[in-house]
Amino acid sequence: MDSNILKEIEGIFPKHRILTELSERYSYSFDASFGQYLPELVVQPQSVEQIARLVRLANERRIPLYPRGSATSLSGGPLPVQGGIVVDMSQYPKRLEVDRENLLAVVTPSVITAEIHKKAEEVGLFYPPDPSSSHVSTIGGNLLENSSGPKGLKYGTTKEYVIGMEVVTPTGEVIRVGGKTVKNVTGYDLTRLIVGSEGTLGIVTEATLRLIPRPPARRTLLAHFPRLKDAGYAITRILSSGILPAAMELMDNACIRAVESYRPHGLPTDAEALLIIEVDGHPAAVKEEIRRCEELCLLQGAGGCRVAEDKAEREKIWMARKLVSPAITRMGPTKISEDATVPREKIPEMMERLKRIREKYQLQLVVFGHAGDGNLHPNIIADERNREEMERVEKAVGEIFEAAVSLGGTLSGEHGIGILKAPYMEMELGQEGVMMMKKIKEAWDPNHILNPGKIFPTPGQTKVVLR
Amino acid sequence: MTGGRAFKSGRELLEEQAWDSALRCVQCGYCLPVCPTYCSMGKESASPRGRINLVKLAAEGKVDVLQDLSEPIDLCLGCRACETACPVQVPYGHILEAAKEAIVAERAEGATWEERLRAGILRHLFPYPRRLRLAGGLLWLFQRAGLHSLLRNAQFLAKRAPAPFHLGTALPRVEAPFRRMRRGSLLPARGPKKGRAAFFAGCIMDEIFHGVNRSTVDLLRHVGLEVTIPKAQRCCGALHAHQGMRAQAKRLAKANICAFEASGAEVYVNNAGGCGAMLREYDRLFQDEPEWRERAARFVEKIRDISEVLVHYGPPTYRKAWEGVIVYQDSCHLRNVQKVVEEPRQLLRSIPGAVYVEMEDSDRCCGSGGIYNLLHFEESIKILDDKMKVVAKTGASTLVTTNPGCHLQMRLGAERRKGSAPLRVRHLVEVLAEVCLE
Numbered sequence: 001m002d003s004n005i006l007k008e009i010e011g012i013f014p015k016h017r018i019l020t021e022l023s024e025r026y027s028y029s030f031d032a033s034f035g036q037y038l039p040e041l042v043v044q045p046q047s048v049e050q051i052a053r054l055v056r057l058a059n060e061r062r063i064p065l066y067p068r069g070s071a072t073s074l075s076g077g078p079l080p081v082q083g084g085i086v087v088d089m090s091q092y093p094k095r096l097e098v099d100r101e102n103l104l105a106v107v108t109p110s111v112i113t114a115e116i117h118k119k120a121e122e123v124g125l126f127y128p129p130d131p132s133s134s135h136v137s138t139i140g141g142n143l144l145e146n147s148s149g150p151k152g153l154k155y156g157t158t159k160e161y162v163i164g165m166e167v168v169t170p171t172g173e174v175i176r177v178g179g180k181t182v183k184n185v186t187g188y189d190l191t192r193l194i195v196g197s198e199g200t201l202g203i204v205t206e207a208t209l210r211l212i213p214r215p216p217a218r219r220t221l222l223a224h225f226p227r228l229k230d231a232g233y234a235i236t237r238i239l240s241s242g243i244l245p246a247a248m249e250l251m252d253n254a255c256i257r258a259v260e261s262y263r264p265h266g267l268p269t270d271a272e273a274l275l276i277i278e279v280d281g282h283p284a285a286v287k288e289e290i291r292r293c294e295e296l297c298l299l300q301g302a303g304g305c306r307v308a309e310d311k312a313e314r315e316k317i318w319m320a321r322k323l324v325s326p327a328i329t330r331m332g333p334t335k336i337s338e339d340a341t342v343p344r345e346k347i348p349e350m351m352e353r354l355k356r357i358r359e360k361y362q363l364q365l366v367v368f369g370h371a372g373d374g375n376l377h378p379n380i381i382a383d384e385r386n387r388e389e390m391e392r393v394e395k396a397v398g399e400i401f402e403a404a405v406s407l408g409g410t411l412s413g414e415h416g417i418g419i420l421k422a423p424y425m426e427m428e429l430g431q432e433g434v435m436m437m438k439k440i441k442e443a444w445d446p447n448h449i450l451n452p453g454k455i456f457p458t459p460g461q462t463k464v465v466l467r
Numbered sequence: 468m469t470g471g472r473a474f475k476s477g478r479e480l481l482e483e484q485a486w487d488s489a490l491r492c493v494q495c496g497y498c499l500p501v502c503p504t505y506c507s508m509g510k511e512s513a514s515p516r517g518r519i520n521l522v523k524l525a526a527e528g529k530v531d532v533l534q535d536l537s538e539p540i541d542l543c544l545g546c547r548a549c550e551t552a553c554p555v556q557v558p559y560g561h562i563l564e565a566a567k568e569a570i571v572a573e574r575a576e577g578a579t580w581e582e583r584l585r586a587g588i589l590r591h592l593f594p595y596p597r598r599l600r601l602a603g604g605l606l607w608l609f610q611r612a613g614l615h616s617l618l619r620n621a622q623f624l625a626k627r628a629p630a631p632f633h634l635g636t637a638l639p640r641v642e643a644p645f646r647r648m649r650r651g652s653l654l655p656a657r658g659p660k661k662g663r664a665a666f667f668a669g670c671i672m673d674e675i676f677h678g679v680n681r682s683t684v685d686l687l688r689h690v691g692l693e694v695t696i697p698k699a700q701r702c703c704g705a706l707h708a709h710q711g712m713r714a715q716a717k718r719l720a721k722a723n724i725c726a727f728e729a730s731g732a733e734v735y736v737n738n739a740g741g742c743g744a745m746l747r748e749y750d751r752l753f754q755d756e757p758e759w760r761e762r763a764a765r766f767v768e769k770i771r772d773i774s775e776v777l778v779h780y781g782p783p784t785y786r787k788a789w790e791g792v793i794v795y796q797d798s799c800h801l802r803n804v805q806k807v808v809e810e811p812r813q814l815l816r817s818i819p820g821a822v823y824v825e826m827e828d829s830d831r832c833c834g835s836g837g838i839y840n841l842l843h844f845e846e847s848i849k850i851l852d853d854k855m856k857v858v859a860k861t862g863a864s865t866l867v868t869t870n871p872g873c874h875l876q877m878r879l880g881a882e883r884r885k886g887s888a889p890l891r892v893r894h895l896v897e898v899l900a901e902v903c904l905e
Contacts, residue, residue: 027520137496
């Protein structure tokens with residue numbers, strides 16, 4: 001890094017908040033996806049002023065900046081792909097205030113999402129978005145990636161819960177968007193624009209979140225199906241019967257077998273699919289609804305169905321789902337985790353396509369996911385040291401995206417585009433669609449200093465997982 | 468320094484021993500919130516994920532073993548809480564020890580006097596029971612002569628003194644050398660005999676906490692076990708393995724396996740979380756020696772923590788009550804490596820009169836980390852002070868631990884909170900002995 005620029009940065013941050021050593025920089029060169037990109041510098045801001053000054057300097061001197069939370073991103077969101085400075089927001093002062101009267105929480109971006117769950121629950125409230133990494137990920141990262149987890153079906157996604165923010169723009173202005181009211185139609189909805197912008201339009205320094213009353217009861221069931229198609233039909237049947245479950249999770253046969261061989265759970269290894277359904281709400285309603293779900297599963301050809309009678313049994317059911325990740329990593333060291341999402345009724349068809357892709361490319365491809373909202377997680381297990389296999393992975397991933405888009409779905413339900421899916425943007429949005437998004441980016445960030453190389457493909461970029 | 472391996476560079480050692488394991492890390496970050504050094508230092512290089520990444524890069528030759536890898540590795544407590552949070556079971560302990568070994572291999576030439584001293588103590592003192600006993604005797608003399616309390620009260624020293632001074636003041640009074648238990652003899656069970664236990668005495672435990680060892684043996688007899696203390700036993704080798712002296716650790720392991728095989732006991736009992744963890748992982752030391760690996764695996768199967776044995780053969784009968792609130796601080800290695808979590812709590816809850824309170828973050832390292840507090844006093848104290856704040860919230864009058872390193876660290880913590888209500892720091896065995904034994 002230019003010594004003059006470094007001197008200016010030293011004027012903004014105290015020395016111990018500027019990391020320059022090679023070992024430190026390499027420690028911010030990755031996230032939970034692929035690739036390693038060495039930044040020139042890492043800073044750990046402690047105030048809005050520091051961030052605004054840094055962004056102004058970066059804008060003036062054309063230095064790329066990459067906001068980073070806990071770096072649990074599966075799409076390459078915080079990777080410093082063009083050098084420059086990683087802005088580590090995980091050490092930003094933590095503030096978490098719950099406003100019980102207005103059903104709101106005001107948070108700083110470094111707060112861990114699970115802390116919000118905990119704090120809200122203490123006063124009988126509930127913050128529904130719950131990505132599987134919520135005990136690690138920062139709320140700042142969750143907002144900017146708009147990642148939501150299994151409860152999207154009933155409660156909506158993260159963007160439905162953010163109603164106001166303080167943001168440092170790519171040119172260094174500090175602005176407030178939205179506010180403290182659920183209803184707000186004053187001008188363009190910049191809040192929703194920033195949420196899910198993957199750090200390309202601004203650095204969030206505070207957010208106001210909506211909370212809802214905590215449902216007093218919940219019940220969970222586990223059903224297995226000899227035929228995967230029937231699991232798909234069971235989902236649509238339940239949803240059209242007037243029940244809106246809080247979660248509907250699907251595991252395919254490969255997942256079931258992986259979990260069984262990893263830690264025997266008594267799951268039927270010959271079943272093609274397994275469904276976990278959870279309903280929540282008033283105790284009386286919940287009791288009736290779970291019974292109805294059970295009935296519908298059996299009517300739709302479930303080989304067996306079990307409603308958890310107590311907390312221990314409920315936890316055991318969810319454990320089966322949680323064990324999928326560790327169980328499948330035993331199949332190989334490299335896990336490519338996708339989140340292509342399709343309209344709910346297309347799930348059986350999408351599963352069929354995935355099966356064909358698995359056979360065509362002879363890959364270890366397993367599928368699980370949030371079936372209720374069509375958000376599937378096809379995972380390919382490979383070994384990145386095996387170049388030939390990785391080439392097959394590359395092609396398979398491309399076909400997964402094509403399948404999702406052709407069924408009226410989308411590239412990404414919650415992981416974000418980052419660098420991994422950027423080459424496929426046009427496939428879903430068309431040239432004009434991508435162009436309109438680029439115009440927004442140009443208007444906000446004329447010098448392309450904030451998280452460059454994300455969302456939009458750089459010319460000639462086609463590779464997804466290969467380096 | 469590393470026996471027959473000295474001709475290999477640190478990078479080669481890493482590539483051979485740690486690279487594959489490091490590749491298994493998917494960098495999900497689940498280890499971050501449970502890592503005490505990440506939480507206190509607030510940077511990725513102080514996190515398990517960051518360290519594993521640096522090991523991988525060092526194995527690939529992209530960063531230097533000494534210049535880039537050594538500091539982040541040295542700053543790890545080795546508490547292995549990350550292993551319990553890891554969804555893909557990356558063997559962090561194994562990666563850490565390989566990294567230490569690689570660093571030692573690289574440092575062999577330009578070691579500082581401190582490193583030489585440390586290696587010298589580990590190589591020439593700990594493996595030899597007689598020398599250890601001599602050191603223990605000297606410590607006793609030192610304390611008898613009143614120098615200990617003189618030091619403790621020397622306020623002028625307290626501010627500028629190095630770490631060993633502070634830890635020295637936290638030492639309990641050691642027992643006189645002539646009062647020690649004799650090794651080699653067979654002590655009968657009280658009441659009908661249920662089996663035979665061989666007791667692993669440990670070095671620090673036997674020299675500094677000899678009273679705990681004596682009580683351990685008494686409690687074993689109390690629940691119906693006859694006890695032997697194998698004479699040929701040595702240091703467990705944990706400190707050596709943690710400092711990258713693998714060859715030395717293997718020699719000690721072999722000696723212990725032989726000594727305990729000859730005891731004819733059903734269970735091999737120890738009372739130090741750290742030593743027990745090492746003993747339980749002896750089979751991993753011998754990846755390249757199949758015959759020893761098998762013997763080690765049989766040895767490992769018989770290793771028990773004292774709390775497990777007391778629950779299994781007990782429960783002990785109580786003859787008196789305990790007063791006040793008791794909290795329990797997990798020994799990281801007892802919890803994360805040996806996976807003994809419930810037994811100590813179960814025993815404490817069953818003590819008549821005592822109010823057992825589960826402390827917040829009781830599973831989080833106290834900053835002792837073997838000899839971490841000696842090597843990185845400042846970082847360690849930061850973690851300790853946070854711990855003591857949590858202890859204070861519980862209103863506890865007794866704090867129980869199950870490992871000598873933690874025990875000393877918590878004693879230091881108790882000393883540091885002068886002004887607040889007194890806090891007794893006890894080994895689990897001491898508490899049980901007081902309420903169970905005559």
